[in-house]
Amino acid sequence: MRRYILSALFTILAFATASAxxxxxxxxxxxxxxxxxxxxxxxxxxxxxxxxxxxxxxxxxxxxxxxxxxxxxxxxxxxxxxxxxxxxxxxxxxxxxxxxxxxxxxxxxxxxxxxxxxxxxxxxxxxxxxxxxxxxxxxxxxxxxxxxxxAAASDANAKEADKKKAEAENAKTDPKNALMPADAANAAQQATNNDIPVETMDAEAAAALIGMQLAGDSLAADSLAGDSLTVNATATDGNDHAKWWKPVINDLKALDGENDYGKMSLWYIFLLGLLGGLVALFTPCVWPIIPMTVSFFLKRTSDRKKGIKDAVIYGISIVVIYVTLGLVITALFGASALNDLSTNAVFNIIFFLMLVVFAASFFGGFEITLPSSWTNKVNDKSEKVTGLLSIFLMAFTLSLVSFSCTGPIIGFLLVEVGTAGSSILAPTIGMLGFAIALALPFTLFALFPSWLKSAPKSGGWMNTVKVTLGFLELAFALKFLSVADLAYGWHILDRETFLALWIVIFGLLGVYLLGRLKFPHDDDNQHTSVPRFFLALCSLAFAVYMVPGLWGAPCKAISAFAPPMSTQDFVLDKTQVEAKFKNYDQGMQYAKQAGKPVMVDFTGFGCVNCRKMEMAVWQDPKVVKLLNEDYVLISLYVDDKTKLPEPQTRMENGQEVTLRTIGDYWSYLQRTKFGANAQPFYVLLDNEGNPLNASYAYDEDVDKYVEWLNKGLQKYRSK
Known part of the structure; x- marks a missing residue:
């Protein structure tokens, strides 16, 4: 769901200071x-x-x-x-x-x-x-x-002397060798000493050979593991290193402007609101009111043009009321508060309970209504005044009367778009779409009164719409409970449990649509209409589609909602992606000779969302193929505590920073070259160190990730 329109500002701030x-x-x-x-x-x-x-x-x-x-x-x-x-x-x-x-x-x-x-x-x-x-x-x-x-402590001085001697010995070791996995380096050295063919070595040992070459060791090798590539036995060209480390912050910003990975666009939010408004139209609280209201406006005056004008103003009033609601929500919660709530465990539990209550209301357990005194006061006021204010108050009365049906839809809409992290205007844009859909029939039927005769009559089908919405809200409620479950580590809603509940929910929805399950407000009509049959078919098919997920099938259609694969106990497919390079220069040198693009993965041993991405996205077969066959994957751990042979000082934004560990080294690379500081952070590069696509952050949408990788690959091949 989530990524943010303020990401560009965050990037600038992150570049300016590492501890903002x-x-x-x-x-x-x-x-x-x-x-x-x-x-x-x-x-x-x-x-x-x-x-x-x-x-x-x-x-x-x-x-x-x-x-x-x-x-x-x-x-x-x-x-x-x-x-x-x-x-x-x-x-x-x-x-x-x-x-x-x-x-x-x-x-x-x-x-x-x-x-x-x-x-x-x-x-x-x-x-x-x-x-x-x-x-x-x-x-x-x-x-x-x-x-x-x-008096000086002679023991302390002796210890200090020993430490300085040890540091002097360590200083003789080339820094780049310290950035190489020890086992791989030993394997590479052993292979060289014993004349073992390099093509029989694994990729990490081959990578170590490159690392030794980068350090200036004169090792000879005919090929790299599995790729039949010639390896130059000389140190990396200084020009290559300079190109690989050259800042590309502005290039990434330009690409980020072209691609909005992980963000919900305002157009999408508007359409989501429009869909919500159209659904609300066909509920028992709204649809029966439309013909009565339109007839009232057309009959209240002998001037048909004035009747049409009043109906149009009535529709505009509805838009104003709901857009104002969106603005109030934005003002109350601020620019990013709703997005902050999207991953807050306590509020996700509240969202879960709220949607369950809405679902129970749609099932007919009770009605969520506003105090009747509010409706009566507004209605009385509309009768005592005239002109535009009277029409506006009538629209306000409609909003209050229809709340038992529109309230749950509005609540779900605000939670969904508000927590998407797209824009401070998300709730307002969503309400604009909702209001336009709700107001449109009043205006159209006033302009074309003959359409009223062909409009569907009120009946039991409207209750079917409500109950169907109840099932959908119940299903989406589990998504919010899943976030809280992951945050607290309860393990009450692991992936197979989540899928089992969704299978039951959509299976019961199909049974309901076939008329085999009844709720309090349903009539006793025994036949199943053709539209209900096809909806039931879709719901039951969707339930069957999720069944293989109980054994570890990816179920891409629900990847954005279900818990990560790591929470599932039984998985048949153990396909994994593992980076063969933990050193940026080594990986870039290998990619240059292999003729492949690079994906740099800035990660951390303590990065929870990095693990989620690896388990939920990197296990997808399409992602596995792209990362293992088409890209050179370099994973750089910014919290690697392995000490550099000696601290290194660098200038950054006019200030001197000290790099003490390998993690510091890679964090410095991320800040200075890419202008970013948080993890996970993924970037695609060509062999010159230039970006091939926008950067990508935490977003478990597999299809978006595959699209992002494919676009970078196409750009690389077109060069």
Whole structure:
């Protein structure tokens, strides 16, 4: 559903600062003559959370304190988190994690061991919201002085000397080798030493050969695994490296303007509202009112032109009323609040319960009506005034009287388009489409009164429309419950459970349409009309279509609604995609020689939505074929904590940044080349490092993803 019209602004902000979603400050507190506390205070923006300390291995980024250099100082214990952490069960990592949703503190105590002391260090932490994660962030600190103990601690100095010696040895290692998987590098080196043919090696070992070449090693190889390509045994051309790292932010923005992947267009929202209004017309609360209202306007005056004019004004009044409702919703919730609610577990439960209540109302369990006093007061007022105000109040009366039928449709429409994250105008545009559809028959029947004679008469078919809507609202309610279920890790609505419920719902809808299931307001008519038969056929066929999904079939038609495949216990097809390159330069060099385009996947070990995309989208056979056969896939983990041989400094936006880990290295690449900072983030490149299509973020729509990949492939082949 979700992506955002404000994404361009977010991209600019993300490029400007790596920690825009979390503000930080550092305080220093002298707790004794020989002890100092370094206190970090972090404040996340609404909707974001910061992970606490002691997250188990294999989980999200844990808060830690790291040291760049120190003398005359020792750490006392580990980093301590302040109060207020919330512990939840993460279904993706299958472990309990703790995070802070409000301002929090982390404290590291230092012990002074010499009169002159100095420490340079940093706090490293991870932050996420329900849509994306920031790469591991760092907040620097510096402690120095000459008021420590008069006697130096010889043991501390000895340890420091040993550390510097070890760092000097590590500095001899080429940085690029540190970015290469150790097992692959060893396999490549062993293959070279023993004259093992490279074509018999796996792709990772072949990639390691390229990595060694990038580092300047003079390794000879005749071909790469499985591709029969000549490999130059020289280091990468400096021009290639410069082209691959050249910023393409403006190019991506231009492409993002052409393609709106993951966003619901305003035209689509308008059409969705129009469809909702057309459905509302055929409910028992609206359809019977149309001929009575049109006849009233045509008979209230002998001047037919004036009657038509009044009916047109009546229709315009309906549009004004519902568009005003959309504007009020936007004003109350703000530009992005409804989108923020789209992944909020509590509000998804509320949406679920609301749609279940609407469904029960449509089934005939009760009627959702506004207080009758409201309708009476508005109706009385319309009779006492004249002119345009009288017509407007009559339209307002229609809105109140028909609420029991239109309310659930409007509620579903507002929830669906409001949480789509498309635009601050989404609710208003949706209401505009709804109102036009609702007002159109009043105007048309006034202009062409003879049409009233051929219009369908009121009857039991209108209740069939209501009950059918009840089934649909009940089905969509499960979508919102699924979001909450994934967030809290309840596992009460895993994929097979969700599919089983949808199979039952649409199966019962088909049975109802065939007249074998009755609700309180249904008549006793025994025959099944032709339209009902075909609708029943479609509903039952859809139920049968979902049955293979219980055994792991992708069921593409519902991929946007069903929980991810990872929640399903039994899956027959184990097809997977796995990146063979975890190094950008290695992957680009391989792609250049293989003559293939590249997909760069900026991901993270602690990125929940990255795992969702991999499990829900990358397992689709069409995606598997494209990524495994037509693209070179490079996955760069921005939270990889593997240390670089030595910290590297870079200038970014006029400020000096320090890259300490491989994750920092790839995060810097993402920010400076692509102007983005959140994960998951996918971009398609040619062999020169230029984008082939718009970037792609979190959106589990498989068809959109395949379309995105195919468009990039076509552009690459056309060059």
């Amino acid at each position: 979603q979390v503000s930080s400050k550092v305080d220093y507190k002298r707790v004794s003559p020989t002890e100092i506390d370094v206190i970090y205070t972090l404040t996340p923006q609404p909707g974001w959370h910061i992970y606490s300390t002691n997250i188990p291995a294999g989980g999200p980024t844990s808060a830690t304190f790291e040291v760049d250099s120190k003398s005359g100082v020792e750490l006392v214990g580990g980093l301590k988190a302040g109060p207020g952490a919330k512990t939840v069960n993460d279904p993706i990592f299958e472990m309990q994690v703790s995070w802070f949703e409000h301002p929090c503190t982390f404290t590291q105590r230092l012990k002074l061991t010499a009169k002159d002391y100095n420490l340079k260090g940093y706090l490293r932490y991870g932050a996420c919201n329900d849509e994306s994660c920031l790469p591991p962030q760092s907040v620097n600190c510096s402690v120095s002085g000459s008021d420590g103990p008069s």
